[in-house]
Amino acid sequence: MANQLEQAIKDKTATIGIIGLGYVGLPLIDAFVNSGFKTMGFDVDQNKVEQLQAGKSYIQHIPSKTVANWLEKKQFEATAEASRMKEADALLICVPTPLTPSRDPDLTYVEKTTEAIAASLRPGQLVVLESTTYPTTTRDVLLPILEATGLKVGEDYYLAYSPEREDPGNPDFSAAGIPKVVGGLDENSLRIAAALYEHAVVNVIQVSSVEIAEACKILENTYRAVNIAMVNELKTLFDRMNIDVWEVIDAAKTKPFGFQAFYPGPGLGGHCIPIDPFYLSWLARKEGQTTRFIELAGEVNTRMPRYVIDRLSEFLNQHAKPLKGSKICMLGVAYKKDVDDPRESPSFHLLDLLLERGVEFTYNDPHIPKLPKMRHHNVPAMDSQELTPEYLAAQDCVLIATDHTAYDYDFIVKHSKMILDTRNATKNVKTGREKIFKA
Template structure:
């Protein structure tokens, strides 16, 4: 019977009569909704945030860099907060957050609570795919038993797979459609269904032997970045003492056509992946009596960077006869990376907190984020982005460049600011007003 279900679902996917359900309509889920809508599928988007649901149903986007035209053109698309409609779809893709708790341990509550909800409506012949970043074993060992509370068995009555998201917000060269999609299935039949599913919206599907392997792929990708960013952050601090510009070093090093890939230092890690994902593996490794020293060291270095920036700012102010207490500081950029409106895990929040703890008065400018958003870690307040004018730049004791948005004109900033602490290498020319940090 499971063989018939497997073939039947693949046939529905191939004929595009399968109905797609995506849970979590954020930076990962929304591109999936768009991709399946564009491919001609009937799509339902699920989210607990009624504001997101209402905006999408009105044809409005809440993420600036994501064009939702395909959704508006898909008369079959519907966003909803009614999860009972999960029983009406053939495909359920989970795209919910997997943050860390205060002890840097994985918070799987969003995934497992979603699994509990799915289990109430799960029916035979559906496939459930987890895209949220997790530790190896989470799909099989943690999510599967929750789904099987439905009385249905994975690989027999329904199909289960893991496929890590590979979104890079703001990257115009790569989108979901042209980024290879790694897929692992709980069983061979689960994998075959998942391959058929994603082949309809991506140029290349990369099947791996198990869900655990697929989960490990995602972690390797982001640990690789975390470790290399930590390396250049450490070298930045060392080279600063040696009077060497790390950005000049990197620019020269990357002319080597083999054996080197450029990574860049900054004020700390941001985004939904790199600051979080490595610690998922670190936590899981304890189960195997293994200490991930390399990963943890990289985490320590990257976590320290905001403190380093604050110390460099204090020293720069002191040289001008200014105290950090009472100093007026303007942070340029709240987003975690350039040219996006995504502030998740941005080091700007930590910098703001540290400066304010030391008595500074802190404002920010970010053309993409007009109002300071609420975060899980930091208390929200009523700060708004201040206009980047000659008058505003000149009234602050120090301007700290946190995000190198393309709209920021380094000459304009240097001309009108009293002091600039540049954490991103935005300002290329040497100037007595500028301190690299």
């Protein structure tokens, strides 16, 4: 079985199935299509499937013309039929791994996907989990489900873990241009998974186990979360001392060694960094240990939206204006600049706090024309407002939550009464700086 699958990968006659057609799955399809493979995309959302089959993309950094090209070359097909997973030679799992309300790992999507694979698993297939998760997931969660089929891992089918490393909105790194870490459950699984990815990405780093690969992803994102927490905490201190933390960071990063710049913000966003540290602390509790350093970082980052609203109230009070009843426009609801991805965006925590305090809330985001429904937030139905001089002048404060490049900050400052800048987006604005407050 191993020889046949390896030959099909080498000849590029293997069909690659991607399960989960979101911000990770679609770029992965693009990488395999560009390297000459036929691909199949699986998703439970029939609407997504129909859009893709019509040559339309719903993700900004994968244009519709790219999807149309996949279809034209007959290298892609989207389907919601899980039974067709048996048609793929490799199945790459790219489904969400959120947290429960108690901040424990929620592997519901991973488990259901693995059960769907098991229902039609055949000899000669490779299964790879790409979803971010805690170490031991592949061995303790996926393997028992697949073993129940009676097929033998490493002989009849192959199982590996390779964490996604997508950076949406970063033009310098596509899925194909980011090195891929791969860990296999056995030697055959590792060799075959590595051989597959070597066709599609710039470099493959083989590690000794699936647990090493899983822990690698957790380390990468916890590293970022902890360092962001540090600068967030310094920001709250330096604000009290009337020291500009942004200028401090700019000065520090001139050191050519021993320092990497991280920046404060209104909270953490995205599908990984706000979640992964809690996966690690959950795992530590399971092992009878505590991760106080990591948990403290999570607490610091989690309280940043409340800090921003407190600063907003403070600055409005300086203008004899209460927060309740104020007209507040929030710029940006995406979790980072220049993307259309709202997952875990701190903007929705800010929205919750603003609505609780009785503000007249509106927003603008050039990448998100309508406020999306969010799992943990009560989001009102609302459209993005046009940033006209009249609209800006009518707001008591414009709160910059996401620093999209598309914004004309000189124009925004000129026509606004007050700006609360959480991203240092207005750093190059020369006129009207007396209106700008940082939080």
